[in-house]
Amino acid sequence: MADQDTIISDHQTIEDGVVVKVEGEIDLIRSPQLRKELIELLNADLDRMVIDLSHVTFMDSSGVATLVEALQIQRRNNKKLILCGLQQKVKSIFEISRLDMVFIITEDTASAAQA
Amino acid sequence: MADQDTIISDHQTIEDGVVVKVEGEIDLIRSPQLRKELIELLNADLDRMVIDLSHVTFMDSSGVATLVEALQIQRRNNKKLILCGLQQKVKSIFEISRLDMVFIITEDTASAAQA
Amino acid sequence: MSDRPDIEIRMVSQPRYVCAVRRAIEALADSQGMSKQDAADLALAISEAMTNVIKHGYDGQIDRPINIQVSPINPNGRKGLKIVIEDECEQVDLSQIQSRPLDEVRPGGLGIHLIERIMDQVQYAHRQSGQGMRLTMCKFIDAQKTVSER
């Protein structure tokens, strides 16, 4: 997986925030870039950030750490961060680290817009 | 890839023959099983056999050899064998071995029924 | 199990290469009949263990040796995979290698927890050569401790 590319492949404005689509494997190599892209967006002070993980095929603990950091930023500002579309392979790491109860996780972007 | 499983995951009767769907990686390990399953079906003396490769993610020369053998059986009996739905990764081996001109290859099962 | 592993991968501690090992181990587990989810979890655990060697053991140096050995095992008729990861890091006190409590939600500190939950056996040791660590792990295919029981 090339590490120079952007990780957020698409982002779409919704009523109270933004839906970003993340692509590929989120591991030690690519997490720093994801962190940079997410934090840039979070600076815009969005009420709702939805992260669509349906095109993520692998995530390791550095990827999870990046998402935890984004969640903390949103929480600190009383804003929402929602994950959606997790493949079972990827859901597993959230379950094993018991973060499936910490994040708001929904099936798809439609339900994430309501959550 | 387990090698005990059947390779043909589905087969469907059409007017003048059958459409079989093949799954997974067709390599040294699994080609003998595919060969067995195909030859059994070819014994039924079908006017048209369509092999749907859309769910095949890898094929090596042993897989190609198996398909060439099936093609020869059909030709000898003045019957048709048609491949369809090849992923680009898989199409590549046919192109490199110049068998893309030997096999009838179509986009999908619908066009294969007409070819 | 004989002394020679079925597969041995010797590589430099380049983070880019971790992905290749992860994919190889997932394919191997699959070929041994492990479920797709368990094979994916196993690949994650191996990835975390290798990442830890690079991050903590080698402090990010990319040209140090990592050695991964994989063999099918079958103790008491229980099929599984044994994976050994060896490095040439400075030996640390084994008690330093531990997971943190998960109730505190903060970035980082999940690797060891993931490894311990995914694998059926996990053992860190000092290599006898006096330099380097050895991590020995097993995951069974009919595992009693499956991750889905978490």
Place this chain on the structure above:
Amino acid sequence: MSDRPDIEIRMVSQPRYVCAVRRAIEALADSQGMSKQDAADLALAISEAMTNVIKHGYDGQIDRPINIQVSPINPNGRKGLKIVIEDECEQVDLSQIQSRPLDEVRPGGLGIHLIERIMDQVQYAHRQSGQGMRLTMCKFIDAQKTVSER
């Protein structure tokens, strides 16, 4: 390029394991910036070369050694991967290892052709130890001879 390869895989000649090596090499090529199609073709070529060692070199024996070395190369600024496959087979006359004409359509006999078309450099040799063969192959990332030009 130093003498020590970046990644070395030592394995037994078990056909089940070929898939793991194939996936690892595809991931490696991808991580070096090779296009997805070229990386897939490369994986195919390596697969064929390993299969040939097992079939022809070892006559199907599953417990003989195969050694695969992979390193990034950069001769004259041209990025690529070098892959060396070594075995302990009986040495055969190198002229025996050749592809057949493709105009005759029949099953089999495509492996060497695929290897030669996919790789930019291919060289079979006898190992100096007196036993075993060595196959040295390169594929460049900016390859002038790309498979799409076939």
